[in-house]
Amino acid sequence: MTEPVVNALPDVARESPWQDALDELAQRRSSAQALGGAAAVAKHRQQGRLTIRERIDGLVDPDSFQEVGRLTGQGRYEHGRLTSVTPAPYVMGLAQIDGRPVAVGGEDFTVRGGTSWSGDRKKGGQGGFVEDLAHNYRIPLVNLIDGAGGSVTSIQRRGHAVFPGVHGFERSVQLLGEVPVVCAVLGTAAGGPAGRAILAHWSVMVKGTSQVFAAGPPVVERSLGQKITKEELGGPELAVATAGTIDNVAASEQECFALIRRYLSYMPRNVWELPPLGGQGDPVDRCADELAGIVPENRRKPYDMRKVVRLIADTGSVFEIQPTFGKAVITALARMHGTVVGVVANNPMVYGGAMDVKAARKQTHFMELCDCFHIPLLFLVDVPGFMVGKDAEAAATLREGMRAVYVGLQATVPIFTVVVRKCYGMAGMGTTDKNGLDFKIAWPSAEWGSLPIEGGVAAAFRRDIEAAPDPKLREMQIEAELRAAASPFRTAEAFGVEEIIDPRETRPYLCRFIDAARGRLATSVGPKPKYGVRP
């Protein structure tokens, strides 16, 4: 590990009257560097996990970490002289990622499994100095979580049980409206550390070496009699793909750090600033020919919406959030002519793009994230409506879906809508900004209405159909008549959509307006007030 220059002791110290004190300082720093000792560190590494110091080094710019609170811990003394120090199980400080300041910290699992330590002031974990640092300096916070939370042994140590919330989440909650907060789960997180992981704008965990749950297998077995492994209970298969508790998964800790750096590259330092403008090398007028034929003529056939996103956005700029959860919608951070945008694209490969409860939850969180950090939203719409059926109703799709619509209507960032194919019902309503910039364009393959024609004909024209000599034929005739009248060109005649475009023109058209919106974005920075009660 490279020692930051600022911490090196100058040679003049050799002549100092404070020589003994300076020697003690060196001894204490060396203890901090040793973490929980050689044996504990070796055991930790054997499990395929990095130490907290290696993690911080792997994440931040080289030599940029300035530790705070390195001397914290429990000293042992003989005849008043220091013999050794067990460091506090939390390492934190100020660092830089891509040249921009961040507050970073994480539990040191090699010291008592990263459980809490009772000093005068908390270093981090839940609140503490590192979160105050992010708040006071208005800089992003990165939590590298590797702790198992409270232990009943603390009752013995303190002589009393601590009331929940004494080391509370007040600051953690406040930060979510001020600066980007990223949490990485890098070990087995239960209780407080698991809760802390959720209080983030974006979270990530590592396949094979990390799990997250409210309570681990021993508590589950005691409470419910269920025998379950910690991987089954809180590995990425459950926590990321099934529950969406954590957003993304990395194959290794190194990949995890790369993902964190990537995520933060789309974020402003705080809500009082705009996200950084990226490179503008990809030409605005790049028209991908593939877009012209990507939507099949047969309405029953799906297509690759991810490819549509890639072809429209700046090359190499698409970063998908929650790629394995709520797959009926794709949410991604991307850039358009360098400007960061949040892409919400329905995925026809999953439920024909219908919004199910998971997709609704995912979309709600993503829209709120983009609104908070002044990132314009770009909707690529192919949504037949809310998911239907008993399972969908039992899962509260209607409520979660309307919550997504509500949050979309509250957003004040510019919203750009491109209707690729279907745009129906309330889910479709949630993809446009009727009261703001209200900008919606459509491809010739677009179709819209309060519900898809084939679903509505039988009910609306029941008497007409039943009276016909050949009811099936009559139903098809009515469908054909309505479909002709529902052509997107007719809505464009009425200026019900602003434009029908050749799909190849999507990127140039959008870039013009997104570039133009930067001026307005710059005038509306700051925290977003929250009002009302979400449905």
Next chain:
Amino acid sequence: MALLELKSEVTGSVWKIVTAAGQKLEPGETVMILESMKMEIPVIAEDGGKLVEIRVTEGTSVAEGQVLAVVQE
């Protein structure tokens, strides 16, 4: 040779099975087509391999996450 389970991403029914057990699959080849929300959803063997087993028949209802077929990569 790892065995990979192809799972359904949707609740729906099996519309058409377009392959047979034992056959070789090219990367990206469609194994079967499901029907859900009036859409034809292809089930694709991303990396190809050998189709070891098909666990459903045409017309079967399938649930999200259900194993449809097994591929040897």
